Amino acid sequence: MKKTCMLMTIGLMLLLISGCMGMKEQAGGSQQVIKEEKGRLQTKDIQQKKETAVIETKNWMKQKEPVELPILMYHSISSGNSLRVPKSEFASHMKWLKENDYVTLSPEEVYCVFTTNSMPSKKSVLITFDDGYTDNYTKAFPILKQYGMKATIFMIEQSIGRPNHLTDEQMDEMMAHGISIESHTIHHLELNRLSKQQQEEELKGSKTFFDQRFSQRTRMVSYPVGRYNEETLKLAKEAGYQMAVTTEPGHAKKEQGMMSLHRVRISPGLSPESFGRLIEGK
Numbered sequence: 001m002k003k004t005c006m007l008m009t010i011g012l013m014l015l016l017i018s019g020c021m022g023m024k025e026q027a028g029g030s031q032q033v034i035k036e037e038k039g040r041l042q043t044k045d046i047q048q049k050k051e052t053a054v055i056e057t058k059n060w061m062k063q064k065e066p067v068e069l070p071i072l073m074y075h076s077i078s079s080g081n082s083l084r085v086p087k088s089e090f091a092s093h094m095k096w097l098k099e100n101d102y103v104t105l106s107p108e109e110v111y112c113v114f115t116t117n118s119m120p121s122k123k124s125v126l127i128t129f130d131d132g133y134t135d136n137y138t139k140a141f142p143i144l145k146q147y148g149m150k151a152t153i154f155m156i157e158q159s160i161g162r163p164n165h166l167t168d169e170q171m172d173e174m175m176a177h178g179i180s181i182e183s184h185t186i187h188h189l190e191l192n193r194l195s196k197q198q199q200e201e202e203l204k205g206s207k208t209f210f211d212q213r214f215s216q217r218t219r220m221v222s223y224p225v226g227r228y229n230e231e232t233l234k235l236a237k238e239a240g241y242q243m244a245v246t247t248e249p250g251h252a253k254k255e256q257g258m259m260s261l262h263r264v265r266i267s268p269g270l271s272p273e274s275f276g277r278l279i280e281g282k
Contacts, residue, residue: 055108060118067117068251069110070279071126073263077139085268087139094143096272097125102279104150107180107219111242114254125279126252127151128245128263130184130222132159137170145177154184154222154245157206175214182220183210183241190227199232204239219243233259251281 075083077090085093097104103121105113110126113119127144129136132155144151153174159165166174171181185191185202186209194202203221210218219242223232226247236244236259244259245252252261264278 055112057112057116057118057120060112060116060120061122062116062118066253066255067113067119068253068281069105069113069119069124069126070281071110071128071245071252071261071263072279073245073247073265074127074129074140075131076133077135078133079268082267085266085270087135087143089268089270090140091143092272093266093270093275094147094149096276097149097279098147100276106150106178107152107182107243111219114243114252114258117254128222129153131156131188132166132171132181132184134164134166134170137166137174141174141177141179144179148178150178150180152180152182152220154220155181155210156184156188156224157186157209159188171214181210181214182222183207183218184222185224188224190225191223191232192227192229196231196235199235200239203232203235203241207239207241220245223247228260233257 074085074090076085077087078084079086100123101121102123102125105120105124105126107126109120113124127149129140129151132153136153140151153166153171155166155171160171161167175181183203183206186206187202189198189202191199191202207218207221210216218240221236221239221241221244223244223246228244228246233244242258243261245261245263247265248256248260248262249265250262251264256262266275266278270278
């Protein structure tokens with residue numbers, strides 16, 4: 001009898017111990033879920049703040065003449081062809097901007113520049129990258145962070161997470177440090193070769209995707225390969241974009257049309273001095 005009671009007591013103790021361990025593991029698992037969920041909420045919170053941010057322009061400088069804004073066009077930060085700028089050269093360009101007191105802008109600020117004809121600084125610039133290559137994160141992003149600069153990446157929806165292109169995690173991190181993600185359409189097709197319906201799908205579809213993915217108002221689109229026609233301009237506006245950029249050379253001006261703004265192409269081999277002359281329009 002005593003032996004039976006002892007065995008029952010030991011069994012109860014083992015059940016209690018295993019139950020406590022299970023509760024501890026369950027609690028730990030719950031804490032992990034809460035931690036992960038909190039991370040997602042924090043990311044969403046940053047994105048929603050970006051969407052609801054109001055650009056304060058009362059201290060901006062009103063311009064007597066129509067604003068001319070340099071919108072810089074980069075692609076890959078590497079070497080190999082005329083669209084790739086080596087990291088060392090990109091670093092020298094950003095250093096020149098910093099040493100010459102240039103202010104880098106977000107798409108929201110650029111829209112205000114053109115609609116109010118005023119600027120936060122007479123030396124203002126929009127830095128853009130087309131296609132969303134991985135080296136925008138591994139090479140350009142650290143330099144931009146070093147100087148506290150804003151920039152905009154025109155991302156191809158179907159290229160997200162593909163080899164040599166940005167991942168969701170990389171884009172989230174960049175957005176938390178002043179980098180904007182805007183549209184480069186869904187498939188990077190030459191829009192002027194597409195039907196009206198196909199153009200509409202590429203423009204509207206990508207805007208809807210980026211709006212939802214980043215809880216933002218996607219304001220800009222970059223036309224793939226700079227190809228567009230009159231129908232493209234109309235459809236881009238109807239899709240809800242506030243601005244669109246082309247590969248037409250020169251500083252951007254409102255008179256070009258908000259759906260066909262020019263850019264300054266940055267090619268490899270530019271010394272800081274030559275880069276500076278392009279920015280200053282000389």
